[in-house]
Amino acid sequence: MTQPFDPLLQDLLDVLGEGVVFSGDQIPGKAKSDESRTGRAMPAIYLRPRTAVEVADALRLCNAARRPVTIQGGMTGLAGGANPDGGDVALSLDRLAGVEEIDRDAGAMTVWAGTVLETAQKAAEEAGFLLPIDLGARGSCQIGGNLANNAGGIRVISHGVTRDNVLGLEAVLADGTVISSLNKMQKNNTGYDLKQLFIGSEGTLGVITRAVLKLKPIGEGRETCLCAVESYEAAVSLLHAARKDMAGLSAYEVMWRNFFDFSSKAEGLRFFEETPPFVVLIEQTGAASIEAFLEASFEQGLIADAVIAQSEKQRLDVWKVREGYALDHLPDLMNYDVSLPIGDLDAYAREVTDDILADYPEAHVSVFGHMGDSNIHLCISVGQAGEAEHNAVDGIVYDHVRRFKGAVSAEHGVGRLKRAYLGHSRSPEEIALMRRIKAALDPNGILNPGRVLPASEGDDSGRSVSVRTTVQNKERRRRRFDPS
Ligand SMILES: Cc1cc2nc3c(=O)[nH]c(=O)nc-3n(C[C@H](O)[C@H](O)[C@H](O)COP(=O)(O)OP(=O)(O)OC[C@H]3O[C@@H](n4cnc5c(N)ncnc54)[C@H](O)[C@@H]3O)c2cc1C
Missing domain, CATH: 3.30.70.2190 (Alpha-Beta Plaits)
Structure with missing residues (x-):
């Protein structure tokens, strides 16, 4: 079947050329879903820019056409953030890769956003330094994805989260403006710290193209x-x-x-x-x-x-x-990544486990995590699970997070999968401010729409979630948490 004429595709081809712009069968299957395996649609157009200028050109055209852009790094995310909707433009950072510079005096390395984390770690090691960012997906995830998600990982207790290891970055705004904030200094109090806008914003405020990362001495013995x-x-x-x-x-x-x-x-x-x-x-x-x-x-x-x-x-x-x-082999495994005050982690884990087993006596519930960072993961399998089971389990896990004043995402991000629950951890005023920042940087809402922020302002308190849970569970939890 012939595809209807897409004027944006033609404009992108005119400006960026065939080596950068792909469509139809040329688009690789990996563009469909991240590691959450929840992606269902292929993008209509797939871009592989080679420079920040090409990223800027692409965004300028997409913005003029009001076309949603899904930003794709290593696709190891677990919150569905890099999954496109059908008709989207997907922008892959994979060609924007490589270490630009290691500055020994500054203790800093400048890398392109599409650099695989492990490649950056090895380059730092060869130069006699430790790049403190480290996580299980190191062989596939990219520096840009690590920053966009403010990834945690296994060295947080000693070196902090990704945010703590970034000195500067470069990002392209939705209208194509390049914000070059490639600071290498440990101290810089000249106005707003703009890099923080992009770190942890999951691609909703700009496309990260380069980063300056802190390097540390390699520790002796382990x-x-x-x-x-x-x-x-x-x-x-x-x-x-x-x-x-x-x-x-x-x-x-x-x-x-x-x-x-x-x-x-x-x-x-x-x-x-x-x-x-x-x-x-x-x-x-x-x-x-x-x-x-x-x-x-x-x-x-x-x-x-x-x-x-x-x-x-x-x-x-x-x-x-x-x-x-090994848990990945359990049927329809549901992964959760939550933060709570350290003293409450066990009480939380017990209450969630009890509630899950009350509803699903055969369920498997595993709990483990970075206790030193107040972050645990719950892996739950209730057997074959459809939407009703997913919603019911989400409801139990996140209602308890709200009760303990925790965070529905500790390190994996909100993405598409947790946006309805943002109000469990952030106040309506906080979410309203997030919406204002989004509108200021991306007024046409083209960058990663449908991620992080709840669907509408009416959802900002997180109450909309109960609509998605089963009636039985909703009633049970209301009795437990809201006696009024
Ligand atoms: C085995 C395994 C272990 C993991 N362990 C951890 C862990 O310990 N800690 C942890 O925090 N996470 C972990 N993760 C989750 C995931 O690896 C991280 O979130 C990682 O930082 C995502 O990077 P990515 O390049 O794969 O991003 P993607 O999955 O491609 O994208 C993630 C989000 O970032 C956006 N994005 C990607 N690149 C850019 C960019 N250049 N500019 C703007 N936005 C961008 C995407 O649009 C999407 O919203 C793990 C995942 C797996 C599969």
Whole structure:
């Protein structure tokens, strides 16, 4: 069937040429969905610009045509943010890749947004530095995607989230204006810190094309251990002790029994005679001895047992269990990424688990996460799940987040999947201000529409969510949380 004439396609071809502009069968299948696997439509036009100027030209034309643009990085996102709607223009950053400069004196590297994280990490290492941003998807995710999502990952406890490791950036606005804010200095208080507008805005305010990232010294030596912990209170006290006694603490990850049991069995690995209620993974780089720390913790009754990795293979085995990839084989797995005050994480996890099991007695609920960063992940499978089950489980998970005054997204972003729940974590006034910023930077709403912000102002309190949940669940939760 012949496609109807698309004047924007012709304009883009005229300005950018055939090597940059693709349509129809030329568009690769990967343009359909990110790792959330919720994408359902192919874009109508696919762009692979090679320079920031080409990004600017593309956006100028799309803006004039009022055509939605979906920005695509490494497509490892878990919130559906990079999934296009049919008819969209998809703009891939994959060709805008490479390390432009490593400035040793400034302790900074300048990279193009489409650079794969692992490539940037290796370049930093070859120059004798550590690039502190690190996450499981390092082999595919891009620096631009990391900034757009303000990614967290496994080094947050020592180096902060992505935002804390960015000195400057360059971004292109919806109208094609290039904002070059490639600052390399540690201190710069000249007016508004514009880079912060783009970091964590999930592509709704501009296309990030370059970034200046902080580099740190590479730590000497690395020790990793697993600790058996009998209570959540002990896990919190152990965290305090680890922070106090280990200057080089680089990971503090907690696995609830259900998760550890499932993941270690699936990997065929056995670390303890019996799985304790909590298993804590501690990693440190530096001079302190992890053995001395564990001995002291044992004496204080904080841990019941511990295993120290004796080789790189054992270290990787420990992390393999923590990554929990075996969970992906459970039917219709639902992944959640929430933040709560550290003291509340276990109470939250227990309440969600109880509610899920009350409604779905056969369900699998796994809990684990970056406890040191007040962030846990819940992986829930209730068997084959349709929209009703997804909405019901979302409702349970996020209603409890609201009650504990937590965040419905800790590090994966809001994207398309959590926008209806933004009001669970942010006030109507905060969301109204977000809408004003969006309107100022992208008045025609062409950049990643349908992400982050709720569908309409009426949804800003998050109440619209109950419309999507089953009536039974809605009634049950209203009784529990809103006695009035
Ligand atoms: C195995 C695995 C492990 C993961 N572990 C973690 C983790 O520990 N911590 C964590 O935070 N996340 C994690 N993630 C989620 C994901 O990898 C991160 O969010 C990552 O930062 C996304 O980068 P990306 O390049 O793949 O972005 P994409 O998936 O392509 O896009 C994500 C969002 O950013 C926007 N975007 C992408 N590039 C740009 C750009 N240049 N300018 C403007 N907007 C842009 C997109 O439109 C979309 O809204 C994990 C994912 C997987 C599959």
